[in-house]
Amino acid sequence: MSFSLSVKQEVSSSPFSKECCLRAELAAFVRTNGSMELGIGGIKVRFDVERLDTANRIYGIINRLYKADAQIDEKEYKRLGKKHTYSVKIGDPETAEKLLNDAGVLLKDEDGYTMETGLPRDMLKLTCCQKSYLKGAFQGSGSVSDPKKEYRLEFASRDTDTDSHIQKILHSMDIPFHTSVRREWVITYISDAENIIKLLALMGAHRNLLDMENVIVLKGIRNDINRKVNLETANLKKISTASMQQIEAINKLIEAGIYDKLPLKIRLAADARMENKEATLEEIADILDISKSGANHRMRKIAEYAQNCE
Numbered sequence: 001m002s003f004s005l006s007v008k009q010e011v012s013s014s015p016f017s018k019e020c021c022l023r024a025e026l027a028a029f030v031r032t033n034g035s036m037e038l039g040i041g042g043i044k045v046r047f048d049v050e051r052l053d054t055a056n057r058i059y060g061i062i063n064r065l066y067k068a069d070a071q072i073d074e075k076e077y078k079r080l081g082k083k084h085t086y087s088v089k090i091g092d093p094e095t096a097e098k099l100l101n102d103a104g105v106l107l108k109d110e111d112g113y114t115m116e117t118g119l120p121r122d123m124l125k126l127t128c129c130q131k132s133y134l135k136g137a138f139q140g141s142g143s144v145s146d147p148k149k150e151y152r153l154e155f156a157s158r159d160t161d162t163d164s165h166i167q168k169i170l171h172s173m174d175i176p177f178h179t180s181v182r183r184e185w186v187i188t189y190i191s192d193a194e195n196i197i198k199l200l201a202l203m204g205a206h207r208n209l210l211d212m213e214n215v216i217v218l219k220g221i222r223n224d225i226n227r228k229v230n231l232e233t234a235n236l237k238k239i240s241t242a243s244m245q246q247i248e249a250i251n252k253l254i255e256a257g258i259y260d261k262l263p264l265k266i267r268l269a270a271d272a273r274m275e276n277k278e279a280t281l282e283e284i285a286d287i288l289d290i291s292k293s294g295a296n297h298r299m300r301k302i303a304e305y306a307q308n309c310e
């Protein structure tokens with residue numbers, strides 16, 4: 001099972017909270033997965049979702065809030081490029097009306113129906129309800145990447161109304177986000193591990209949160225090892241460059257016939273280098289039984305001699 005499905009499953013099985021929160025969660029579902037139908041028998045509402053646990057969640061909330069029965073159908077069909085397998089239907093017009101009214105989508109008065117564009121004013125006032133709205137939006141149209149591959153949690157929405165609610169909530173929770181457009185979808189996404197963990201926590205996905213933290217720890221250890229290896233490789237390169245330059249200088253002196261005429265101390269140092277091409281300066285100093293700065297001095301002399309014979 002993908003990490004995203006695992007998180008959705010955990011969110012869908014989180015316990016039902018207060019009624020205010022359930023109303024907010026359902027309002028998000030109405031916007032991400034809902035559609036309505038006005039027929040002779042009155043209004044009908046339908047939620048099209050990809051997963052059975054999401055369908056069960058919606059069914060459960062409707063049951064709890066309106067003491068009404070919904071119907072879950074299973075079928076395979078495509079809608080707006082997304083695959084939907086389950087639909088939750090409310091056939092009772094009175095319940096459907098009430099639900100749409102609570103979600104701020106439809107208002108009924110003596111003149112008939114009016115389409116509303118915003119959420120009821122107080123719906124996102126409390127933090128508990130804000131969290132629940134995000135839970136609904138995530139289950140309905142969100143996804144989260146496998147943390148082994150990348151850090152990304154996103155909410156997709158088809159209308160500007162929904163993404164502005166999501167963005168307002170994220171903003172009030174100090175969670176930085178980015179936006180992009182993918183065909184007819186507006187994507188609001190979070191791309192840093194710390195804030196994804198924060199979101200998983202507030203949506204109640206604690207088991208998956210721990211899994212993600214473990215992945216981050218392992219990645220950290222791996223990065224540390226890589227950093228160390230890189231550092232050692234860099235040191236090795238530095239040593240060999242210095243050694244190469246010394247070897248080049250010595251070869252020049254040999255070619256110019258100067259080598260044998262060098263002061264003994266310098267020649268011994270040159271011999272030590274030629275016999276130990278991969279040795280560090282400290283190792284050369286050890287071989288010669290002199291200090292590191294002494295060895296450095298002799299290597300500099302070699303370079304000087306080589307330069308003079310050009």
Ligand SMILES: [Zn+2]
Nearest residue numbers: 020021128129
């Ligand atoms: Zn609440």
